[in-house]
Amino acid sequence: MALTLPVHPDPLAERLHSSGILFELAHGLGGPFHYLLPERFDANLAAFRTALTVAGVEGRVYYAKKANKAGVFIDRCADRGAGVDVASLGELREALGHGVRGKDLVVTGPAKTPALLRVAAQQGALIAVDALDELDRVLTLDGPRTPRVLLRVHPPAQPNSRFGLDAHDLDEAMRDCAQAPDQVRMEGFSFHLSGYDTQQRADLAGDLIDLCLKARVLGLQADRISIGGGFAVDYVPAAAWETFLDRQRPGDYHAAKTFTAADFYPYHSPVAGADALAAVLASGPHGRGPRLADRLREAGVMLLLEPGRALLDGAGASVFTVQGVKDRDGYGIVTVDGTSLSLSEQWFNSEYLPDPRLVPTRTPPAALDPYRACVAGASCLDSDLLTWRKIAFRARPATGDLLVYPNTAGYQMDSNESPFHELPLPPKVVIDHPDDAGRPRWRLDR
Numbered sequence: 001m002a003l004t005l006p007v008h009p010d011p012l013a014e015r016l017h018s019s020g021i022l023f024e025l026a027h028g029l030g031g032p033f034h035y036l037l038p039e040r041f042d043a044n045l046a047a048f049r050t051a052l053t054v055a056g057v058e059g060r061v062y063y064a065k066k067a068n069k070a071g072v073f074i075d076r077c078a079d080r081g082a083g084v085d086v087a088s089l090g091e092l093r094e095a096l097g098h099g100v101r102g103k104d105l106v107v108t109g110p111a112k113t114p115a116l117l118r119v120a121a122q123q124g125a126l127i128a129v130d131a132l133d134e135l136d137r138v139l140t141l142d143g144p145r146t147p148r149v150l151l152r153v154h155p156p157a158q159p160n161s162r163f164g165l166d167a168h169d170l171d172e173a174m175r176d177c178a179q180a181p182d183q184v185r186m187e188g189f190s191f192h193l194s195g196y197d198t199q200q201r202a203d204l205a206g207d208l209i210d211l212c213l214k215a216r217v218l219g220l221q222a223d224r225i226s227i228g229g230g231f232a233v234d235y236v237p238a239a240a241w242e243t244f245l246d247r248q249r250p251g252d253y254h255a256a257k258t259f260t261a262a263d264f265y266p267y268h269s270p271v272a273g274a275d276a277l278a279a280v281l282a283s284g285p286h287g288r289g290p291r292l293a294d295r296l297r298e299a300g301v302m303l304l305l306e307p308g309r310a311l312l313d314g315a316g317a318s319v320f321t322v323q324g325v326k327d328r329d330g331y332g333i334v335t336v337d338g339t340s341l342s343l344s345e346q347w348f349n350s351e352y353l354p355d356p357r358l359v360p361t362r363t364p365p366a367a368l369d370p371y372r373a374c375v376a377g378a379s380c381l382d383s384d385l386l387t388w389r390k391i392a393f394r395a396r397p398a399t400g401d402l403l404v405y406p407n408t409a410g411y412q413m414d415s416n417e418s419p420f421h422e423l424p425l426p427p428k429v430v431i432d433h434p435d436d437a438g439r440p441r442w443r444l445d446r
Contacts, residue, residue, distance in 0.1 A: 004355055033319055127150070153204070321336060338426060353389070
């Protein structure tokens with residue numbers, strides 16, 4: 001029995017797929033492309049803001065730009081007064097160019113370049129300082145504005161993390177900031193935490209509130225903390241995910257490739273997106289005492305968060321055209337007009353698991369059994385597989401059919417794209433008003 005992993009039903013995407021516009025775009029653009037649904041971004045942003053309001057917490061949402069390079073999502077942030085999390089000079093310039101104000105930027109990432117620090121300070125952006133030598137560079141900046149900083153804390157629960165200041169360095173950094181009030185404005189603390197554990201995030205947030213109170217004794221502002229991102233996306237139903245993890249074997253993949261559950265993103269999460277934020281706020285740090293939301297209010301601390309993938313849930317998909325199909329012993333190899341560089345999980349010894357949707361050029365004949373096939377890229381590399389798993393297609397794909405990989409806006413679309421073989425990068429197409437009664441309209445991003 002073939003393993004399937006269908007995504008949650010999406011009526012909006014289904015209407016788009018049946019409208020015929022995807023075939024027109026594939027023909028007109030002459031290759032694979034990504035489509036974007038910015039209204040979904042708006043809805044996700046609103047849900048995070050609502051979670052803050054319901055909990056009675058003052059907070060700010062910063063979109064983690066690294067999750068997708070499209071300009072349209074930055075436009076939405078500018079239009080709706082949301083912040084943007086950037087980690088390079090290029091990302092900072094891009095955000096400013098799309099209308100995001102400097103004071104609405106938070107600059108993260110380790111060992112920031114002098115140019116990035118200089119421009120960030122000039123624009124009034126909030127800088128998450130990751131190390132003592134980076135703080136030294138901030139303190140020597142000579143510009144019209146006093147740099148605004150957060151001190152990033154090393155997470156004790158993740159001792160192997162390369163990010164943040166340990167307890168000794170943190171004390172030294174606070175003293176340095178207190179002794180240089182005209183050279184730096186220390187506004188609070190932040191952390192980078194891997195994984196999606198809401199309790200672990202609440203625990204460290206509680207520790208950061210305590211640090212704010214300690215820093216205020218030194219005369220520092222310390223009135224905000226950033227808990228970063230790490231809000232899971234729920235791609236697939238629970239039953240399908242549990243069945244997949246229980247039954248998947250090397251024989252389900254081309255070349256008997258082996259994966260373990262630890263290799264995969266958790267494609268099902270019972271608490272995801274804005275609900276995960278609500279869970280963090282409702283938790284008592286370290287499982288005791290008042291809820292995190294109550295502690296934030298009592299201490300007068302603002303909560304900052306930097307979701308990326310979670311703001312992009314349902315906000316786009318990737319479309320490839322079938323170039324050919326090869327029958328093997330018991331399964332097929334479908335080759336499409338792009339490469340696996342357009343689905344980033346495939347290049348991290350992992351697999352993007354949600355089933356691609358086959359959109360045929362014509363109604364295929366009824367089939368008694370599904371046609372099982374992996375999906376390969378159009379390169380000369382044996383390892384260029386968009387999907388190693390033998391997908392159970394409802395019919396044998398044919399040249400000219402489309403494969404739509406769902407919900408790829410978060411990290412999948414462009415983290416590792418490359419014009420390998422001089423193949424052009426798939427363009428991004430913004431779909432406007434796709435849920436109107438009329439035909440959807442489109443435009444190229446930027």
